[in-house]
Amino acid sequence: MRVTGIIADLKVDDLDSARDFYANYLGLSDEEFNLGWVARHTSPETGAHLQLLTRDATAPEDPVVSVKVDDVEAAFTEAEERGYEIVHPLTTEPWGVRRFCVRAPDGNVLNVVQDRT
Template sequence: MRVHRIIANLSVPDIEAARSFYEGFLGLGEEFSLGWVARFTSAEAGGCVQLVTADATSPEDSVASVLVDDVESAYAEALRLGYEIVRPLTTEEWGVHRFLVRAPDGNVLNFVEHPN
């Protein structure tokens, strides 16, 4: 597994209410929005954050999304190492292949592979 990018997932009660801060003040542009999650990115710097109200399909929200090149091998390794799987490996209806795992420190991470 190769990690391409790690994105902070910020918990917000309302994405629309938070939008003006991230777009207006920080100058980030919306990359995508699914209603419950939206990614805001700096085209120049490449930095980004995801705003999350509540994960639509997971029993728990994650603190970060880890974009990888082979999510199946990451899942197999997490199982082999005995980490708690919060949401099993799934292809979501919006196209991503992902699972959520609890790190030993208690944080939940969302491991994601985007379709090619």
């Protein structure tokens, strides 16, 4: 498994009201997607991005980051072998990703994800 990217998942109360600060003030004006509970905003100039998250739609806990990997099955197997707590099982989600959530030893929940498109 190789990490190909990490995206911060910032908890917000409301995606629409948060948009002004993150999209307009910070310049992350490209909204790559918006599922109603999570939206990714990206700078058209630099490619810097973050995700705004009201709550995770299918996992029982909200992640602090999304870790993009090239082989999510291998990442899942290794997490299990190391005895890490799986918070959300390996799942193909309706929005086109395959992912699981794992709790790091420090307590943070990470969304480990591979885009299936």
